[in-house]
Amino acid sequence: MDNAAKSSFVYVTYIKATPERLWEALISPEFAAKYWLGNRPEAEWKVGGAWKLVFPDGAIADVGEITAFDPPKRLSIRWRNEWAPELNAEGWSVCTMELEPVGEAVKLTVAHGIERENSKFIAGVSGGWPQILSNLKSLLETGSVVLPPREARP
Amino acid sequence: METNDDDIFRALADRSRRRLLDRLHATDGQSLGDLCAGLNMTRQAVAKHLAVLEGANLIASKRQGREKLHYINPVPINEIAERWISKFEQPRLSALSDLKNDLEGESYG
Numbered sequence: 076m077d078n079a080a081k082s083s084f085v086y087v088t089y090i091k092a093t094p095e096r097l098w099e100a101l102i103s104p105e106f107a108a109k110y111w112l113g114n115r116p117e118a119e120w121k122v123g124g125a126w127k128l129v130f131p132d133g134a135i136a137d138v139g140e141i142t143a144f145d146p147p148k149r150l151s152i153r154w155r156n157e158w159a160p161e162l163n164a165e166g167w168s169v170c171t172m173e174l175e176p177v178g179e180a181v182k183l184t185v186a187h188g189i190e191r192e193n194s195k196f197i198a199g200v201s202g203g204w205p206q207i208l209s210n211l212k213s214l215l216e217t218g219s220v221v222l223p224p225r226e227a228r229p
Numbered sequence: 230m231e232t233n234d235d236d237i238f239r240a241l242a243d244r245s246r247r248r249l250l251d252r253l254h255a256t257d258g259q260s261l262g263d264l265c266a267g268l269n270m271t272r273q274a275v276a277k278h279l280a281v282l283e284g285a286n287l288i289a290s291k292r293q294g295r296e297k298l299h300y301i302n303p304v305p306i307n308e309i310a311e312r313w314i315s316k317f318e319q320p321r322l323s324a325l326s327d328l329k330n331d332l333e334g335e336s337y338g
Contacts, residue, residue: 087286
């Protein structure tokens with residue numbers, strides 16, 4: 076994982092699904108749009124591939140590059156905000172998702188960090204991830220999300 | 230180690246453990262030593278409380294060199310909030326009604 080990042084968080088959720096199904100949910104744009112509050116991740120899913128997060132209106136929220144792609148275990152993205160100048164100025168962050176089977180569930184760990192103190196970007200995404208992860212868990216376990224897609228960007 | 234609501238509420242029903250969560254909320258990614266500083270608790274007691282919190286998935290930990298760093302994990306608390314609150318703030322989306330079938334189809338099996 077990203078060691079020594081100056082601003083970071085680590086979030087964990089347990090989801091009753093197979094690692095393969097959860098992995099598919101992480102990388103399928105159509106599926107992700109259902110739990111990612113309407114935003115859609117798009118990427119060339121391989122190491123070195125370009126990655127972006129697209130707002131419901133088509134504007135680019137974030138851009139980056141896949142730095143680890145090991146299905147269905149580990150996905151790492153070099154990630155930078157693209158739409159808010161002050162967040163863009165903070166530069167590159169690293170987001171790593173790790174999947175680990177535990178009994179009938181999968182432990183999903185999301186760590187996101189940046190090499191700067193008191194990062195506003197990390198503060199921003201750290202508020203979004205719990206909602207996204209709750210939605211993802213609910214969608215995979217029950218077939219519906221708890222928070223519907225937003226109509227517009229925040 | 231899958232957690233359930235009972236584990237979460239049991240873990241939260243203790244002032245010392247809520248205080249540890251407050252400290253991680255203020256400064257995330259602390260070691261056991263960091264968390265013990267300024268607390269009127271033995272290192273063993275803090276370690277035990279952290280184990281209960283981790284068992285309830287309210288904190289996550291990660292190794293960094295020789296240290297184990299603790300991070301507050303708000304995901305279970307978010308799920309509790311949404312269980313009772315979300316109904317009042319969002320209409321249900323009809324588009325989601327056939328999602329369950331999609332999900333249970335072979336393509337995601």
